[in-house]
Amino acid sequence: MAIVSDFILPGALALIMLGMGLSLKAEDFGRFVSRPAPVLGGLVSLLILLPCMAFVIASLFGLPPVLAVGLVLVGACPGGTFSNLLTYYARGNLALSVSLTALASFFVIFTMPVIVEFALSRFLGEARTIVLPVGETMLRIMLLTILPVAVGMVINRVRPRLAQRIADPLKNFAGVLIVSVFLSIIVSERETFFAALKVTAVPVILLNLVSVLLGTVIGFLARARAAERRALTLEHAIKQEGLGIFIALTLLKTPEMVLPLMLNSLVGLFVGSMIVGLARFQGSEPSDASST
Numbered sequence: 001m002a003i004v005s006d007f008i009l010p011g012a013l014a015l016i017m018l019g020m021g022l023s024l025k026a027e028d029f030g031r032f033v034s035r036p037a038p039v040l041g042g043l044v045s046l047l048i049l050l051p052c053m054a055f056v057i058a059s060l061f062g063l064p065p066v067l068a069v070g071l072v073l074v075g076a077c078p079g080g081t082f083s084n085l086l087t088y089y090a091r092g093n094l095a096l097s098v099s100l101t102a103l104a105s106f107f108v109i110f111t112m113p114v115i116v117e118f119a120l121s122r123f124l125g126e127a128r129t130i131v132l133p134v135g136e137t138m139l140r141i142m143l144l145t146i147l148p149v150a151v152g153m154v155i156n157r158v159r160p161r162l163a164q165r166i167a168d169p170l171k172n173f174a175g176v177l178i179v180s181v182f183l184s185i186i187v188s189e190r191e192t193f194f195a196a197l198k199v200t201a202v203p204v205i206l207l208n209l210v211s212v213l214l215g216t217v218i219g220f221l222a223r224a225r226a227a228e229r230r231a232l233t234l235e236h237a238i239k240q241e242g243l244g245i246f247i248a249l250t251l252l253k254t255p256e257m258v259l260p261l262m263l264n265s266l267v268g269l270f271v272g273s274m275i276v277g278l279a280r281f282q283g284s285e286p287s288d289a290s291s292t
Helices: 002-022 026-030 037-060 065-076 082-089 094-124 134-144 146-158 160-188 190-221 226-237 241-251 255-281
Strands: none
Touching: 002 094, 002 134, 002 146, 002 160, 002 241, 026 094, 037 065, 037 094, 037 190, 037 226, 065 094, 065 190, 065 241, 065 255, 082 094, 082 226, 082 255, 094 134, 094 146, 094 226, 094 241, 134 146, 134 241, 146 160, 160 190, 160 241, 160 255, 190 226, 190 255, 226 255, 241 255
16 A cells, blocks of 8 residues: 555556646636636635535535545545646536636645644544644645646647647546555455445535535526636535545544545546536537637
């Protein structure tokens, strides 16, 4: 398990973020200056409101402390890169989706340590034995997210054809590594996970549905266009569970905390696919990805 948490998982996360950077340009972040509401609303929702919803759900269901922190970790994770692909299929605003994923991955450096530390104090109490190294957490998240994205953007700037050629294969390879990590965790912790599944399934499903609802509401409050609303909704449904799993395994060294994250990845994929199917069935208008 040590080689998985110390090398394979962080390596896969870095490759995914590098692949994202290979698809980004500096101008992507200035595209919404004239329409900041969908971006700002999405960031506030993903980084603050959604973790609060996870905290409320964990408290209402009286989850065991470690699983409760795991659920809060789900809420604290930024939107995942797979949301960009689903947004494309749903004819959503791809530029908004990619920008939200990248920006949330940056700001999560500051929000996640605070949120997780609060959850640990609330659910485990003063006698807790699990300690989150806040400074190290911020540094490790930055090294796994911001640095690879920056490197990818530089490559895209200097060698755009190379970046275009290797971006998707790189992300696909990293995705295979992430799945391998999931499977290895399930095998090594199968008794604990299957026992905890009974009390975790409903809260995780509820959190994902609340996430989708929150994304939809934010879209309407921000007066987002239809394609922007689809991007916001999918960004809330698909999370970067790999980052949460890295924190649970490597920094908190608590494998049991991983179960809500792994389960949410399956639930999010199902819900996201349903959103895509509904958008395609409704014959939604083409994406306004290039609009401002």
